[in-house]
Amino acid sequence: MSAMTHEDVRELLAAHAMELLLPEERASVVAHLAGCVECAREMESLRATSGELALAAPDRSFDARRCNGVRSRLLARTVADREARARLATGQLPEREPLSLRQSHAAAPQSASRWRIASMVLAASVAGLILFGGSMLVQSRRELAQARESEKQRQQIIAGLIGPGVRVIELAPTERRTGRARMFWNQTRGAWTFLAYGVAIPAEGRTYQLWLITPADRKISAGIFTLSADGNAIVTTTYALAADSLAAVAVTEEPAGGVDVPSGDIVLVGAAK
Amino acid sequence: MIADVRSPDGDDALVARIAGGDEHALGVLYDRWSPLVFSLCVHILGDDDEAEEAVEETFWQAWRQAERYDVTRGAVATWLTTIARSRALDRLRASRRRQEETMSHLSETKRAVVDATTRRGDDPARGAEVAERRALVRQALLALPPEQREVLELAYFRGLSQTEIAEHTGQPLGTVKTRVRLAMEKLRDRLGILRERDT
Numbered sequence: 175m176s177a178m179t180h181e182d183v184r185e186l187l188a189a190h191a192m193e194l195l196l197p198e199e200r201a202s203v204v205a206h207l208a209g210c211v212e213c214a215r216e217m218e219s220l221r222a223t224s225g226e227l228a229l230a231a232p233d234r235s236f237d238a239r240r241c242n243g244v245r246s247r248l249l250a251r252t253v254a255d256r257e258a259r260a261r262l263a264t265g266q267l268p269e270r271e272p273l274s275l276r277q278s279h280a281a282a283p284q285s286a287s288r289w290r291i292a293s294m295v296l297a298a299s300v301a302g303l304i305l306f307g308g309s310m311l312v313q314s315r316r317e318l319a320q321a322r323e324s325e326k327q328r329q330q331i332i333a334g335l336i337g338p339g340v341r342v343i344e345l346a347p348t349e350r351r352t353g354r355a356r357m358f359w360n361q362t363r364g365a366w367t368f369l370a371y372g373v374a375i376p377a378e379g380r381t382y383q384l385w386l387i388t389p390a391d392r393k394i395s396a397g398i399f400t401l402s403a404d405g406n407a408i409v410t411t412t413y414a415l416a417a418d419s420l421a422a423v424a425v426t427e428e429p430a431g432g433v434d435v436p437s438g439d440i441v442l443v444g445a446a447k
Numbered sequence: 448m449i450a451d452v453r454s455p456d457g458d459d460a461l462v463a464r465i466a467g468g469d470e471h472a473l474g475v476l477y478d479r480w481s482p483l484v485f486s487l488c489v490h491i492l493g494d495d496d497e498a499e500e501a502v503e504e505t506f507w508q509a510w511r512q513a514e515r516y517d518v519t520r521g522a523v524a525t526w527l528t529t530i531a532r533s534r535a536l537d538r539l540r541a542s543r544r545r546q547e548e549t550m551s552h553l554s555e556t557k558r559a560v561v562d563a564t565t566r567r568g569d570d571p572a573r574g575a576e577v578a579e580r581r582a583l584v585r586q587a588l589l590a591l592p593p594e595q596r597e598v599l600e601l602a603y604f605r606g607l608s609q610t611e612i613a614e615h616t617g618q619p620l621g622t623v624k625t626r627v628r629l630a631m632e633k634l635r636d637r638l639g640i641l642r643e644r645d646t
Contacts, residue, residue: 188628188631189609189624191631192627194608218520219635220631220635221521222521223635225522225528226638227599227634228528228531229581229584231486231487231491232490233581236486240499244477248506253470255510
């Protein structure tokens with residue numbers, strides 16, 4: 175489009191504020207705005223008016239369950255993202271090979287014990303799993319492949335936390351215990367993502383075990399896990415469970431290797447609301 | 448759009464903290480503005496599940512782009528609703544493409560803003576200021592001629608281009624452009640008058 179006059183641009187400012195211009199029109203208007211104080215001022219007032227239109231949407235209640243679910247998912251994602259940014263800023267590289275996530279996509283077994291064996295348990299820290307998308311930090315091809323795998327894992331984990339089909343169960347520590355955790359249950363995909371933070375390292379020869387508890391008090395093992403040095407852990411797996419078949423999620427302290435039936439102290443617990 | 452409170456927990460301060468990686472600040476901002484963002488998204492999308500996802504995308508984008516927020520270019524609430532509208536319209540357009548049922552959807556847009564706003568007269572306790580602002584905007588919209596109100600509805604909430612509005616309304620493109628311009632200018636002036644009258 176040939177150069178627009180001041181008057182031409184004035185005619186288009188309202189449409190620009192509503193993001194209605196064609197690309198070539200927009201480019202001309204933007205170019206003019208950069209050098210015309212009068213039009214820039216007019217543009218700001220029209221843009222503010224356009225923003226006001228959001229308030230004309232009818233008020234709709236954002237019910238508590240939806241609202242809290244989105245909030246929990248968002249905050250979990252921000253923690254992962256912040257850790258990744260911090261690692262990028264300091265240029266830290268992974269200290270060990272990331273564990274494969276492939277097992278977590280195996281078909282869900284029917285029995286609790288089989289499921290426990292098949293479940294994918296990540297004995298890595300949250301930070302360890304979300305390390306860098308920063309290939310510029312990586313020197314060798316092996317490290318580049320490692321970086322890509324870590325990024326892929328990070329994306330898979332974050333994907334498990336997103337969407338309206340995801341229920342969030344908050345776990346709080348029991349007496350004299352520390353830490354917090356959230357279980358994200360993607361009911362549509364039968365996918366479970368457990369994130370724990372600030373949990374005390376168990377004594378030698380002991381381990382933590384994750385349980386799903388049904389309304390009939392059946393306790394289904396979701397696997398054992400170990401913590402990073404800073405007390406964080408991620409556990410992901412798939413397991414089909416009916417929407418009304420979860421009463422609570424708990425973590426117990428058990429002998430190393432885990433048990434078929436919980437016997438130790440409860441460390442973290444949360445009711446499925 | 449809505450005056451910021453310049454306190455440590457004011458919107459601007461929260462966005463600055465979010466830019467620094469403070470997720471608690473995002474939680475506060477979410478608690479404050481998610482009801483409005485949800486209302487906007489559900490009005491555009493007409494589906495609670497889709498709207499919920501759009502809300503999540505909105506605040507996630509706010510988290511990722513907080514560093515780029517420019518306080519001189521408008522209030523935080525405007526920034527959030529601009530993101531929300533964009534995310535919701537992306538979903539709406541994708542849905543339209545998938546379903547190829549544009550015409551049936553468009554027929555619903557006969558419900559103009561004012562019709563829609565009268566479906567619910569209540570404003571739950573979410574801040575008197577927001578409720579007040581809503582009332583002002585609705586009042587200003589009511590003062591517009593119906594054909595001008597309609598182009599704003601079609602453009603803002605349905606994401607139609609001016610050409611699409613012309614096809615939908617059967618009006619020449621030039622007429623649609625004029626209506627958009629007049630509607631926006633009148634709305635701005637009317638809001639200014641209403642604000643002055645209320646202060």
